[in-house]
Amino acid sequence: MRKTPIPAARVVRLLFVGLLGACVGSRGASAADPAPGYLGPRSLAVSPDGRTLYVACEDARQVAWVGTADGKVIRRVDLPAEPTGLALSPDASRLAVTCAAPKSGVVVLDADTGQSLQVLPAGHTAMSPVFSSDGKRLYVCNRFDNDVSVFDLTTGDLVARIRADREPIVAAMTPDGRTLLVADHLPNTRTDRAFEGNVSPRVTFVDTQSLQTSTTALPHGANGIRGMSVSPDGQYALVTHLLSNFESVPFRVDTGWINVNVVSVIDLPQRTVIATIGLDEYYRGAGNPWDVLWSADGTMVYISVAGTHELAVIRAEDLLSDQARRTMQPMMVAWPIYPSLGASLWRRIALPGKGMRGLAAVGSKVYVAQYFSDSIAQVDLHPGGEARMNEIALGAAPVLTEVRRGHLLFEDATLCYQHWQSCASCHPDARVDGLNWDLLNDGPGNPKNTKSMLLSHATPPSMALGVRATAEIAVRAGFVHILFSEPPDEDSVAIDAYLKSLRPVPSPYLVDGGLSELAERGRELYDSDRIGCYRCHPAPLYTDLRAHNVGTRTPNDRLDRFDTPTLVEAWRTAPYLHDGRYTTIRQLLTEGRHGLRPNEKLNEDEIDALVEFVLSL
Template sequence: MKRILSNFLLALVLVCGLNYTAHPDKTNLRDLVLSFPGLPYLSPTAISASPDGKRLYIAGATANQVVVYDIAEREAIHRIDVPSSPSGLALSSDGQQLYVTCAAPKSKVCIISTASGKVSASFPAGHTAMAPILSPSGKLLYVCNRFNDAVEIFDLEKRKQMTSIQVDREPVAAVLSPDGKLLFVANHIHSGRSDTGVVAATVSVIDTEQRRLIKHIRLTNGSTLLRGLCVSPDGKYIGVTHVLARFHLPTTTVAHGWMNNSALSLIEVSDLTLRATVLLDEDDRGAANPWAAEWSADGRFICVTHAGTHEVSFIDAPALLAKITALPVRLEAPAKPNNDSNTAQVIGDIPNDLGFLAGLRTRFKLRARGPRCLALVGKHVFVGNYFSDSLSILDLAREGHSSATIQLESPLEINPVRKGEMYFNDATICYQGWQSCASCHSSDARVDGMNWDLLNDGMGNPKNVKSLLFSFQTPPVMSMGVRSDAASAIRAGIRHILFTEPREEIASAIDDYIKTLQPIPSPYLVHNRLSSSAQRGRSLFSSDTVGCLKCHTPPLFTDLKAHAVGTGKFDQKNDEFYTPTLRELWRTAPYLHDGSAGTLRDVVLTHNTEDRRGQTSHLKSDEVDDLVAYLLTL
């Protein structure tokens, strides 16, 4: 009803000739904003401050709007519509042009003239563009195209792409060294198989002069779901926030980070190596889903938002660096499980020391939910709260001790789907705040690429995380079908993974959220169509000689049945697995129940030598390419 009313009001305003999106008169605009009680959720997802420190630009991911916020007046003064979800902002050094990545399968970069508050031009970018960064000269723009696994470089004078550089997997954040020579890119997920001893995502480094990738820096074993990047003002260190998965342990308890920890890794810029991985949790208090990170201009603080526990950490950066430097040897050994007496003796111990930040960090609890972006302006920290549609203002000088919350959008009655998404990302429903559903399924209910021994089908047989897209339509769920349907898996997840009694209000909201998930069009489609190779692959897939359709029946490409199709090193001889959906295969690697296939080529070739999943052993190499090309479009 509210939505209808607001649409009606919007239509009325447009008919009356008032330009809602670019109204120059602030007073009228405020009235207009107040007259829209049913505006869609805003969902702050990126913040950029004007060079004079007077304004903030806030990207509202679900409203397709950029909000202009006046710092002195403490209010939103203007809203600018953009064509699709604004995912990142970059402001020119004179504050005149705001570059907005508008994420979509065919993204756009919009250029907003801050003086007029209007989109003055736009140019195309790749699949799900985000994290735009301007070169120091202001002539180039670097953009992460998350689902192309690439960074595009644009010449802003010509508004043309100069080049695209392949990185690792799902680049979601970028930061430039102060001299502009190196671009660091955080890859959300690792790109290999997940049944090996070391599984960790990387930070890619691009040499901006030569415009080429020079290194993937692998983080500590278990590092996944990378989110935020920051650089120290002296350019010596890069900080990156991420989850640290204790994937090699059975999931018997969540306390002390025995499942997932929250971490900040520091990269040494001089030799492009990992310096240390520091835990952001404390012994009996997780700080889940670390997201945005900023290093203050005076070098004193690293600020990190915790999107799962609705907090901000203020870390004393010089003291942290001194404490790391004081430790003797660097050990390259993979991270070991925590125990209570794990005070770090050497640098390699730091990823297991829940007390390492004791005395070096203040945690500040927000009166809002889902802090996902932040900006430091003078003595203040501005935090954008995704689910509360609000801005928290904290005092940097007093480490967050005074705070105000500004509502950017009139609070809406939260609908069940949004509520479910909120709980899915909420670690405060977990015992001691260690993790949320998003700590393994990422914020959009897909995958983290890791294996987990969930103990619901035996022990010592870890399973690769499954995407929750179409879970409700493909019962039973879990690769061995141990849960009758998604609803029971959701309740079991709250009980056995978050270690709390599932409240029906929470569980049913998560049901509603999962039911509404929609597939994203594949980046491998060419103008929304299959390439000629993918068309040949479709014919093979459907042919009797290859026989994939026998089990992978469209539209969801599953017969909902279990089959004995061969087992892996963790399984019993007679184990059977339910045919998984093949939708969105392009983003759910690694494959098979045990994550033993890093690529689709591996699924078809290396892992199907006995032709138990379709007849593939007779296929020629280019036919396998065609089949894989088709699978990647689903």
Template sequence: MKLTKMFRASATALCCLLALISCRQGPDAASGPLAPVDVKVVDHLVAVLGHESCVLELVDPASGEKVKSIRLAQPPNGMAVDGATAYVAEGGPRGAVEVVDLESGALKRSFPAGHTPMSPVVRGGKLYVACRFDSRVLEMDAATGTVLDSWNVPREPVALAVSPDGRKIWAAGHLPAGAADGDFTAAALTLVEDGKAVHFPLSNGTQGVRGMAISPDGRYLAVAHVLSRYQVPTTQLDRGWMNTNAVTVIDTDDPDKPHPVLLDDPDAGAANPWGVSFSGDGGKLFVTHAGTHELSVIDFPALLERMKREGRSNEPVSERLGFLHGLRTRIALPLNGPRAVASDGENVYVAGYFSDSLAEVSLKDACKSRAIPLNGQFRPSREKLGERYFNDASHCFQGWQSCATCHPDGRVDGLNWDLLNDGMGNPKNTRTMFLSHRTSPVMTLGVRASAEVAVTAGFVHIQFLEPSGELAECVNAYLKNMKEVPSPFLVAHNPSKQQTGGEGCAQCHAPGVERGALSESARRGREVFKTAGCVRCHPHPYFTTKELVATGTATGLDEGKSVLVPSLAEVWRTAPYLHDGRAKTIREAITTCNPGDIRGKTSSLNNRELEDLINYVQSL
């Protein structure tokens, strides 16, 4: 018996040693979800990034075999491939770019790259990275990682494109950056040329931007996004009444004239467009529909010709369903949650985020598709199923939208909506679902007793579908367990102290998430938060009393009504603010939108106290 135990112990130790010296070979993906977020064609292989498994895998599409699995230091968000070298943007608050040799699997270098680096592009010896939650774009030396320049982007850049000559850098912001109570609100593109950044808003109602690509000749941009009809009551879904789904085509020589083209058919939505790519010759444009699990293959020259022939300023293409008729092949994919897309000229490869698989679509054989499993042994938890259902528009009438359409990543879309749960004619700003299950009641006027009730009502009155018990239960499990994204205003390289029950603990609303420490200014601001009376309505740990309070922010048909005190956890990413989204920034919410000090005594604060208070609130 003793010898058997000794043998087992020795074998275990040997396995551990081999694991340590295995030169970055990845873990068994079957132990958890792969969650592929990017795909690239490398010679005859397909490179796949697994976000949750933290691996870069090389797959032979002919056999479906994994040729190599390379372990990464942090969850990857995107990659650029230059020859046999991959530049992998990964991580959150302490994001980095790992430079990986695809032949050996070895790490060459690692560069710090801001908060949640995404969509890296390599061009002419330079590396460009979108730092999503810093709202910045970095230009780096690809060999050394030295930052050469950086530029501000209006809000959450999630996609980059660089012209073939490297002279024009394009960044796509994920969400609108302005107030929501006006006649126009939209996400924007940023063009950097000759070192100067200029911002171009997309069409009114543009939100949920995900992917962008530049044509091989550098002449055109294609941007995938949701196009929301937020100015009408949500009484129906037919013909894209609430949300339509678009790819906007932009002539890079005339960027202030975005030309959105609807991807939906009159009776079949194409929810949540995500990945965008051009064929090598520019003849085809590929767009994935993450909500309806489809791929659109568009004849791009024919699209340009139709846009030129039929486009009229008084009848924008964005309002015309069926515009792509005869120009596009719409393909149902054998996977769930298609996001990233790439092509080798003969086939298109699409990664299924929730199915842990690839789809290969033949461009020469009537666009026939086949599935390539990447993680066949994995079985999702109820929480993971809930995330899948939350993003799945097949649980919506005609596939027009999913829960994630108005709540991307479970948060906000930056728009006001006139929902029917509390009357008609009283639009309100979209609320985040983070912590909603711990801060009941919910909805701005508290009309739902709990988040569980609101989830079921949302399927019925917004998706126009009666949810099954499992569907609602799984979505609730996902929302209850959403992880906080630490604020970019925290000092990321200096982790905060371990979670405690003390009043100063900022981790209690997200146990297990490592947060950076408060800056010196934010620490002073925490005291101002108390003395100004903010803490009365926003106490620790969820920074809300969960009560209805007369704040003076309700207008129109809601004027005089009390509103539910929102949680300030993650408030840095949920702009715009207040009942009707009138405040573009936290500063405006605290100052110009707080007449009579009705929501805290802020009018008497000096400049330093005000800055400290803002820095603290933005750190929550």
């Protein structure tokens, strides 16, 4: 079914003159080098009659219209930046597409003709558009501005911006249209005293009339939130995520010892999590669940599993049953294990492609975006019958470059013993999970905050104590000691290539790509001999590649000196220091007096300026 592309409708490009400058050259969440020629299907929607599938292709910066009867691409519409999400209006007449950039544009397209109707200016890396039930408002998550934009579609005005906590990544609406749910991607807590509190991301409930909010926490250890779906009866919301046993020493991966892969059930009238149900089987993990979707009749639940390239299917009544809670609710207290080995209620269907992303469903058909295969899996789940599989190609079969293959392998849980996790389980989008792990490479009893992969290869040595001389060594050690497997070296070579290709996402603190006035003053302090941050964190890498004693040793640590981390993208790598004790740069400077000489005093303005500069890197 692979077809020559039909000439693209370039309408949108013309309408973008104003936004184009802001969007070009900036990358969304998965900031690897743009991949020429790749499509990268990421989000899906299907028309109510089931005839047309709308596919947001991240790498091609396009939305494709696909006829489901013959699997042919009917139309491609170019976008100004990588689309991160799309939604069909309640009357199916319009398509809202979030295009990620520091100043994101949300494009509203005519669902029939592909014509651009509206372009709305959103925040940094807009994602997960959601229409109000009357189709008059649109909500989008601004992932890196930590808030949600509310638009009035009749006037095109921004009505409000609503705070979330850390990286709001997915939103969903209750069927009565009264409550918008927004889930954060990561926890925003200090992690050095994890036993004292709940380390978990939040779900925010927004009253769509008053725009008042309340929040609830996902379970302790939750991270890497990706998908959310509300049941058609409005009683439950499901959230897909990992549950990380980060307080135990990760000396084994089986039995779900390090990460388990789960869906949390939120009771909507009560606004609390009532169950967290594992997708894993006792000997077979379901590494890295992504999207989740209820069938329109509310009887089935579908989950795409990015790391094992599967579709997990369960009957809603089974998911909500006592049996599911007895057999599939992981206990993460001291011994992370699924209490019963009872037969799994999930049906896990192997899909033909790689790297599952967004879902759409109509009738008995479920569609899954296969990111690395540039195709869509169409699974026909006739009740009682065999699942019938069809692969819809969106273009020519992709030939994977080393970088692309490395990206796939980094997120591939099938490389792990029993498929429990991938590198991306602790390094989502090749960054951080916000947790501490007591990896054994520097001995037990001294947990370290997870490091980002950005600039890792350019800033040897690796790890907070520099126990790995290079990132290349750390990558190979990661397979052996964390995934408990030994893939061929060519796989590690590809991962090296992918990690080296990562580029920083422009900081949300920049103003039109440059330092704000405040940050500019901060830079002067940073570079001054009086404050002198530059001595250990010199540009352009913002590290001198050396270890220093900066007074951060705790009773758990066996050394005084820690490797100086790069400060590039420090705005997204909280909590800070090797043990994750500070959630903000301000705390690091005020409570920690980090890098300051004993008698040095910074006034409030100076602290504001220095913080602003570090957050702008």
